[in-house]
Amino acid sequence: MGALPRFAALPIGIVVAGQAVVLTALSGRYGFHRDELYFVAAGRRPDWGYVDNPPITPWLARASTAVFGETPVGLRVVATLLGMATVVVVALIAREFGGGRGVQLFTAIATALSTYVLVVSHMLATNSADVLLWSVLALFALRLLRTGDGRWWLAIGAAAGLGLANKWLVLLLLSGLGVGVAVTGPRRVLRTRWLAAGVGIALVLAAPVVLWQASHGWPMLTVAGGISEDDGAGNRLLFVPMQLVLLSPVLVPVWIAGLVRPWREPGLRWARPLAVAYPVVCAELLVVGGKPYYSVPLLLPLVALGAEPALRWLGRGGTARRVLTGAAAAVCVAVSVLIGLPVVPAAALNGPLLAMNKEPGEQVGWPDFAGSVAGVWQRIPDTERDTAVILAGNYGEAGALERYGPELGLPQPYSPHMSYADWGPPPDRLVGPVLLVGRVRPDSPAARLITRCRLVAKHHNAAGVDNDEEGVPLSLCEPARPWSEAWPRLRRYY
Known part of the structure; x- marks a missing residue:
């Protein structure tokens, strides 16, 4: 198996440095989000669980405010760091598919400027850590599938255990990848003692959280059931449209190329479980009436997978194609920034901006x-x-x-x-x-x-x-x- 390209550390470092500067400069505008106020309060009362979420995000809130101060800026340091780490990990995923310097840089920029990542990197939410943990889990799973080295099950188990200690939605990713491996292979990765060891690590890390939920009557399941009952019909109705806009409309052809690429390139046959996982996760969410953004973290590895064919397509076109694509990208980036970051005065939020994303209003x-x-x-x-x-x-x-x-x-x-x-x-x-x-x-x-x-x-x-x-x-x-x-x-x- 050929060696992977070098990691494009310098250009990606420049991307995340710019990301940090922008997020930090804007982190003090408006104020705390309602969820952030709740996480700060929960962090003052450390426990192995809470009614509606596991403990990692409140613990991060406690750590960030203890070090940097109980202000929006102090709290959001950790959200910025999680967003930066997500960009690096998704770029590493692009490298896993053989992407060189340009592909990695494109993936990093696309990730940093996508609407969803901007939102969860600006304010601390359970999704801030969740999108990173999904990306890390996807990276480890892809490394396992590519190399066949069963020892990667240990890293997968650790990432899964941490994911369960933050948000149980990681079970969707695990089930989607599991179905993908069962359907498309390589099934040999399942025939190893390292799998049992990885499962054991995940269970040990998640055990305190699961035991807390069990001893309190599984309140997170009660909350999830209420969300499905109250919002399930609307979530199903909006699910497909939101998949097209939550990252960015300009990235839709890229992640679609990622879905198709493993079936067209024999050398990437091992990556087919990722392409299967996304529709499986979407189907599960449609059945239970889950929120459309729950599946968005899985689109980031697909963007990394589709980046190379997307850049090839762009390179084959003439000047007109590149100009039109660049203009569309600029418009989408501008919209993502307007939706995801507090760049307009609070009084200007009413109207289309709040209609597209209500979260900035909850910070005022x-x-x-x-x-x-x-x-x-x-x-x-x-x-x-x-x-x-x-x-x-x-x-x-x-x-x-x-x-x-x-x-x-x-x-x-x-x-x-x-x-x-x-x-x-x-x-x-x-x-x-x-x-x-x-x-x-x-x-x-x-x-x-x-x-x-x-x-x-x-x-x-x-x-x-x-x-x-x-x-x-x-x-x-x-x-x-x-x-x-x-x-x-x-x-x-x-």
Whole structure:
């Protein structure tokens, strides 16, 4: 088997250095995302699991803020590093297919500028680590398939175990690759004792997370079931269109070339499991109603696989082809940057930008929100404030009040949403007014447990961004039951 081309360390280093500069320069704009506030709060309460995700992302949030400060810039250092590492790993995947300097550089640039990678590299999310772990797992699996060296099962097991400690979606990738190997080969990689050793490593690394979920009644499955029930139809309807735009429309021909290439080039027959894995993962997500972006990390190795034929096609064309392709690429890059990074003033987000990606809107106005809550809190009489409770409607609101509330004189907030429910309930001695953030549906259990609500104010962010907290009602209510009795009935998983 021939030697692989040299890794294009210098040009790819320049790409990731530019990526780091841009992401760092923009990381302080807008503010924390609601999920980031939740991860920061979860990181203050380290555990082997949480209701809606395994522990790695909250642990990363804890580490990043401890070293660099509890600010959006400090938190997002780790997201930037994960994005940089993803670019390097995908370039290494291109090298695995025999791609030389130009192919590796093209792959690195395409990865760094794709919409999905921009989004998850700008803000810390479970997907920030997930896209890297999928890419690492794909690299190790491809190395196993190419070389036939069973010892790569050890690395695959370690990557799979870490993936399971971050997000269980990695099971989709493993199942897709497994089906691919079973259908197309090379099946000899399954006939080795190293496979059992790799599985053992994965089980050891994932065991604490799985045991935590089992001991808490598998809450992540409850959350996933709720997502499928509430959003499954919409996810299925949008699934195919979103596959075409989540990376970038200009990259669609590239990853399609990646799907086709192993069937046309006998020397890449060993890579066919990757081409099979993508449709298998898509089919699984369509069945369960999973979100369209769940399969996007698998498109990056396909871009690496399709980069060489795409560049050959471009090189065979005349000037007109290259100019048109360059213009299309420039437009798509501009759109990706507008969608994925905070490059416009917050007040300009309303409209098409939020319609294409709502996440920037969820980074705007959290200090304003805490100020609105503080204004209502001050309306509670001094004699009642010591026994009053702030009850936030969701984990983002609770996280914002936990982060910004102390400087405004607010006490610890409570919320029955996701893992915040595990961090409650309020002590039963708190029998005073309830400052309720959000609405109580008349047919919900909360309507019988939080009563006599009167609307006091509505929150509006200074930028006028139409996000989930814009216009949220702030009410003063009364508890109808002791908190220890009411809390299990208030709990919400989604």
